[in-house]
Amino acid sequence: MPTIAIIGAGAMGAAVGRRLVANGARVLTAAQGRSAATLARIRDAGMIPADPDALVEAALILSIVPPAEAIAVARGLAPALTAARVKPGFVDCNAIAPATMAQVAAILAETGCAVIDGAIIGAPPRPDGPGPAFHVAGDPDRHTDVLATLGLKLHRIDGPIGAASALKMVYAGINKGLTGLGTAMFLAAERSGAAEGLRAEMADSAPEVLARLTRAIPDMYSKAHRWVAEMHEIADFLGEDDPAAPLYRALGAVYARIAEDRAGDGTAIADLDAALGGRREA
Template identity: 50%
Template sequence: MTRLTIALVGAGSMGSAVGKLLSASGTRVLTTLEGRSAASAARAREAGMEDATLDELAASDFILSIVPPAVALDTAERLAPALTRAANKAVYIDCNAISPQTVATIAQTVDATGAAFVDGGIIGMPSSPKFYFSGPHAPLASALGDAGLAVRLLDGPVGAASALKMSYAGITKGLTALGSAMSLAAMRNGAGQALLDELAESQPEISAWLASNVPRMPPKAYRWVAEMEEIAAFIGDGFAEHRIYEGAAGLYARLATDKTATDALSRFFSETAR
């Protein structure tokens, strides 16, 4: 079997974990560390990823884009000239938490280079991610299953995998936002302990879920702002419920810098976990 070369753009917590999974399977993993922080560079090296030029990335077998939602389009545009120049073009897979509308724009950017485009969505923790792929070129991504990734192909167009990711994240991260907002409001108005007690008594599953997930949220809040905005766009301005996720984006933007509030949430839910 020919050894795959996979370019992975984005050496954050998820990207570096995916790089480690690929490297462990014997896959050669390339990345670009240009403009990345020292922490990202260290994570990439620890995951067995090699620093490479954009032209080297473009000539690999696959490019996996795993970056913050706000820079997903910028990433495709940065790689487009190299993809255009490449004689043997990588299959470009966008794995970011973005709306189908944003995916369509990225697909147009990649299509113009002559490279194949696959829509992707990641669900799960960095230690055990599942990759959903859709679009006419999605079957090409099945090769990633032999490279150590959990691959699931969707019978749908470009945008279907991202729609799944938006829907799933809208429920899970939306519930985290709802629990955080209501808990903070209860504490501000003297009903915090009563809320904890009532949730534990009448909604034990929700109580346990929030106790597990809300305290883990603060370090990720800044990254979830753009994701909530993408979910709002996914729903569409024509539906009133898109404002739920605009509100969630505002909440996460505040919690990203409001340590008093996030410390209060951690203390609040530590009571539930006891």
């Protein structure tokens, strides 16, 4: 029975833990100082609370935390990883830019552990579906193979540390970028009397894009405040020499306006719902 440690028991971390447990793994997680809700989620997923010294006895450690915490996780575990006699592989699975991933790798370089760049794309695994894809780069010794045997969808990237983090950025750049473009254009269509025409034309010449936007735009309203920072992170990843950097800063502003509207009078969201052909947000 392989032992895996997961740092972070949020919606994604707990669901991944549950999937690994269901496939026969022993799954440890850090639980000190966590809320009652998190402790309940840990128990519910079948994961075992453990100290840092015990966590590093796992074969593989997955860091699955909010992006802003990725560096702190690496710093916090470094002493225990340095002390460990048998070195686990450490996979940073977080939505961080390649430059931040390089910092994580630098922090852990002295520990003697294999540091692997990971990116999770998709929603948390559910009992009835295949779940998200785990993309990994910089794992020549295939420490992560065990994840595939434990029921996760694993994809190896033939690239250096940073390539998986970059993949997460560019995938979000297309996926959330398209939602932002669609938001801006359906709002403009609504105020110009062109929304019905836009739906009719897209139903004819781009039905799959219309279907995607009709689903993705209302799903975005409640996440818009988080996506502002994600768009800025993509801009930083591109660097100021890239002509698309201001594009992602502008997408951040589009999402900021939706977040403000949702906290305010909701007129923009009402216009979007009308432009898309009727109210959709649950």
